[in-house]
Amino acid sequence: MKLQERVILPRTAWKLADIFILCLLFALLSCRVASLGDGGAGAASVAALVCEAWFTFVWILNMNIKWNPVRFHTYPENLSQRMDELPAVDMLVTTADPELEPPLMTVNTVLSLLAVDYPDVDKLACYVSDDGCSPATCYALREAAWFARLWVPFCKRHDVRVRAPIIYFASRLEPELAGDTFSDEWTFIKSEYDKLVSRIESADEGSLLRHDDAGEFTEFMEAERTDHPAIVKVLWDNSKSSRTGEAFPHLVYVSSEKSRKHHHHYKAGAMNVLARVSAVMTNAPIILNVDCDMFVNNSQVVLHAMCLLLGFDDETCSGFVQVPQRFYGKLKDDPFGNQMEVLREKLLGGLSGLQGIFYLGTGCFHRRKIIYGVAPSSFAAVKHEREGSLSYEDLRTKFGASVELVESTRNIYSREIPPKPMVNISSCIQVAKQVSSCNYETGTHWGQEIGWSYGSMAEDILTGQRIHSAGWKSTLLDTNPPAFLGCAPTGGPASLTQYKRWATGVLEILLGQNCPIIATIFKRLQFRQCLAYLVFYVWSMRAPFELCYALLGPFCLFRNHSFLLKASNHGFSIQLALFLSYNIYNFLEYMECGLSSRTWWNNMRMQRIISISSWFVAFLSVVLKAIGLSKIVFEVKSKDKSTSDGDPSTHENTLGWFTFDSSPVFIPMTSLAILNIVTIAIGVWHHATFWMTTGNHDCQNIGEFVYCGLMILYFWPFIKGLVGRGRYGIPWSVKLKAWVIVVDFLQLCRGD
Numbered sequence: 001m002k003l004q005e006r007v008i009l010p011r012t013a014w015k016l017a018d019i020f021i022l023c024l025l026f027a028l029l030s031c032r033v034a035s036l037g038d039g040g041a042g043a044a045s046v047a048a049l050v051c052e053a054w055f056t057f058v059w060i061l062n063m064n065i066k067w068n069p070v071r072f073h074t075y076p077e078n079l080s081q082r083m084d085e086l087p088a089v090d091m092l093v094t095t096a097d098p099e100l101e102p103p104l105m106t107v108n109t110v111l112s113l114l115a116v117d118y119p120d121v122d123k124l125a126c127y128v129s130d131d132g133c134s135p136a137t138c139y140a141l142r143e144a145a146w147f148a149r150l151w152v153p154f155c156k157r158h159d160v161r162v163r164a165p166i167i168y169f170a171s172r173l174e175p176e177l178a179g180d181t182f183s184d185e186w187t188f189i190k191s192e193y194d195k196l197v198s199r200i201e202s203a204d205e206g207s208l209l210r211h212d213d214a215g216e217f218t219e220f221m222e223a224e225r226t227d228h229p230a231i232v233k234v235l236w237d238n239s240k241s242s243r244t245g246e247a248f249p250h251l252v253y254v255s256s257e258k259s260r261k262h263h264h265h266y267k268a269g270a271m272n273v274l275a276r277v278s279a280v281m282t283n284a285p286i287i288l289n290v291d292c293d294m295f296v297n298n299s300q301v302v303l304h305a306m307c308l309l310l311g312f313d314d315e316t317c318s319g320f321v322q323v324p325q326r327f328y329g330k331l332k333d334d335p336f337g338n339q340m341e342v343l344r345e346k347l348l349g350g351l352s353g354l355q356g357i358f359y360l361g362t363g364c365f366h367r368r369k370i371i372y373g374v375a376p377s378s379f380a381a382v383k384h385e386r387e388g389s390l391s392y393e394d395l396r397t398k399f400g401a402s403v404e405l406v407e408s409t410r411n412i413y414s415r416e417i418p419p420k421p422m423v424n425i426s427s428c429i430q431v432a433k434q435v436s437s438c439n440y441e442t443g444t445h446w447g448q449e450i451g452w453s454y455g456s457m458a459e460d461i462l463t464g465q466r467i468h469s470a471g472w473k474s475t476l477l478d479t480n481p482p483a484f485l486g487c488a489p490t491g492g493p494a495s496l497t498q499y500k501r502w503a504t505g506v507l508e509i510l511l512g513q514n515c516p517i518i519a520t521i522f523k524r525l526q527f528r529q530c531l532a533y534l535v536f537y538v539w540s541m542r543a544p545f546e547l548c549y550a551l552l553g554p555f556c557l558f559r560n561h562s563f564l565l566k567a568s569n570h571g572f573s574i575q576l577a578l579f580l581s582y583n584i585y586n587f588l589e590y591m592e593c594g595l596s597s598r599t600w601w602n603n604m605r606m607q608r609i610i611s612i613s614s615w616f617v618a619f620l621s622v623v624l625k626a627i628g629l630s631k632i633v634f635e636v637k638s639k640d641k642s643t644s645d646g647d648p649s650t651h652e653n654t655l656g657w658f659t660f661d662s663s664p665v666f667i668p669m670t671s672l673a674i675l676n677i678v679t680i681a682i683g684v685w686h687h688a689t690f691w692m693t694t695g696n697h698d699c700q701n702i703g704e705f706v707y708c709g710l711m712i713l714y715f716w717p718f719i720k721g722l723v724g725r726g727r728y729g730i731p732w733s734v735k736l737k738a739w740v741i742v743v744d745f746l747q748l749c750r751g752d
């Protein structure tokens with residue numbers, strides 16, 4: 001009985017459209033070159049040529065990734081004969097900051113994980129890493145473990161679909177039939193949940209520590225976020241559950257040791273600590289990792305993933321299983337361009353036809369042995385054998401000094417994983433603390449060939465690329481209903497910062513020793529997969545070109561030049577055809593994904609805004625880092641929608657409004673917005689005086705006027721921001737800097 005099926009999706013019409021646009025791009029380039037030959041050149045035309053050549057390159061990269069889409073179907077019902085074979089799964093959750101990531105959110109994620117459907121709960125365990133070292137988070141999780149005794153059996157008895165209580169109780173009205181057992185139970189569980197919420201929300205760190213008679217939080221007493229010993233707490237040990245039916249997976253709280261002398265490597269560091277702690281406690285061969293805001297929305301998700309992990313004759317085909325990110329409580333029409341629906345359908349779907357989807361950092365099922373650097377047996381039969389018989393000393397250099405950890409890795413390396421006797425995880429706390437200390441990794445291979453890779457803000461993409469470079473493929477799991485839902489940032493600062501972090505991270509990879517081109521030449525990263533990685537890696541390199549192209553309009557209007565090809569030659573019709581077909585192509589993609597035309601327009605707009613702000617700043621920060629002038633830090637994204645902007649006056653209708661702060665990320669776009677307005681004004685004035693003095697009504701710059709007008713439409717949120725007030729207005733400091741830039745730019749343009 002098959003567990004999965006790989007279906008090739010046809011897209012002939014799209015392929016023709018791809019080629020058509022590519023031809024137009026080449027035609028444009030050749031007209032451009034010809035017009036340069038005519039001597040009608042100017043700096044502007046040369047710059048336009050360079051930018052257009054770049055856009056053509058990006059188009060080709062995109063064509064490659066979209067060309068052969070594939071879908072995987074999964075049949076979990078066919079697993080029923082193989083229930084005993086199902087491997088154990090360690091579920092790892094990361095949280096970093098109790099302010100930006102409210103403990104209640106983490107609690108809901110954890111509860112939804114504890115309640116997933118799996119034939120044997122003894123095979124599941126949940127580990128939470130808290131980089132915030134917050135007693136409030138620890139307390140919230142402890143209370144959650146208590147509530148899980150009611151919640152998990154309730155979900156299973158009534159086959160609840162969404163097992164995050166916050167969503168379940170928000171989406172489900174009180175049952176009507178009062179008096180029957182279900183509604184009694186429902187009412188009881190709801191009231192217990194409400195009590196849990198109020199306990200969690202009223203718990204503040206100070207009072208937790210002060211009223212800690214049982215001494216449960218003593219370890220937090222002296223702890224500072226950036227300086228404290230490792231804290232490991234077993235909040236629920238499933239082996240101790242006495243009554244059957246009450247069982248649910250282990251729950252362990254981990255806050256790794258921090259010291260100012262050691263870098264903790266942000267999320268990658270946290271994941272490596274969780275990988276080690278889970279290794280010495282339960283050592284499951286499969287690892288599921290989710291961010292703290294990603295709750296389980298489909299309780300069968302682990303079974304679906306098993307279909308893809310066990311369903312291939314050659315496991316090389318499915319090194320890891322990634323669920324693409326989807327979001328809940330989405331803002332209407334995607335005003336910030338970060339729901340990424342089309343990207344998911346078109347690009348991630350297309351990747352499945354290549355070496356496989358990237359690792360996206362959350363909602364991913366990994367094989368522990370691959371995380372430990374094992375190569376596929378089809379490529380490295382000999383190596384694999386050798387890994388199995390690695391000496392104790394070898395393993396110790398790779399994995400570090402813990403005897404227990406080394407023993408556990410031996411189990412993972414040897415092909416037959418012996419059924420592990422049920423351990424008493426509470427007895428492993430000392431070892432767990434040892435492997436979470438900050439110098440544990442010193443001199444080992446953690447963060448390099450083993451575990452989550454260090455050296456990029458996009459540790460997920462880098463780690464996935466390492467796995468693909470070893471020759472593994474990966475599979476995309478997209479279930480209906482969606483498997484996990486997370487939250488997308490709202491507001492200008494959060495959205496732009498997230499894009500900035502990603503663009504910074506991937507540019508770090510491209511320019512560093514992990515460059516995918518090197519991996520294609522010397523390792524097993526497939527050529528087309530390498531090109532697919534490049535689509536994302538060149539994000540921030542697109543910024544200078546986009547910026548330059550956006551500056552051409554104002555520049556030409558100001559100098560009374562023209563960079564657009566003229567109506568007198570073919571170039572004009574090619575430009576027009578390209579503009580129309582590109583936009584129609586995009587529009588149809590949005591329609592095909594079932595999105596509104598408003599969503600399309602918002603995304604077009606955000607695409608310009610993101611490349612000129614986030615990606616440009618990312619580009620600059622990588623350059624500054626390269627010359628040693630600055631450092632790059634992981635900026636955790638705020639996830640609390642109701643309070644993140646700190647303004648109680650938030651209304652439904654202002655939810656999608658762009659918000660600003662004084663971050664430098666807003667400077668380039670603000671300058672451009674001002675520049676376009678100023679130059680249109682100057683242009684009109686120029687032409688008016690020219691008409692008046694000469695009586696000549698020919699306008700050479702119609703194209704440039706239209707172009708700048710279009711820019712103003714694209715940059716509309718910023719135009720509104722120029723006059724807006726409060727957080728909807730661009731702060732004075734940013735406006736001032738932007739004006740300085742605009743004046744300097746115009747000064748430069750004038751210079752002869």
Ligand SMILES: O=c1ccn([C@@H]2O[C@H](COP(=O)(O)OP(=O)(O)O[C@H]3O[C@H](CO)[C@@H](O)[C@H](O)[C@H]3O)[C@@H](O)[C@H]2O)c(=O)[nH]1
Nearest residue numbers: 094095096131266267270291292360361362457458636637
């Ligand atoms: O020092 C840190 C910083 C972050 N995190 C965790 O990392 C996760 C992702 O951080 P978030 O601020 O939510 O960033 P997103 O932009 O939502 O993250 C996306 O992009 C990241 C890479 O940039 C990936 O790691 C994530 O999985 C992916 O969801 C969260 O669970 C954090 O708690 C830590 O554990 N320690």
Ligand SMILES: [Mn+2]
Nearest residue numbers: 291293486637
């Ligand atoms: Mn996130």
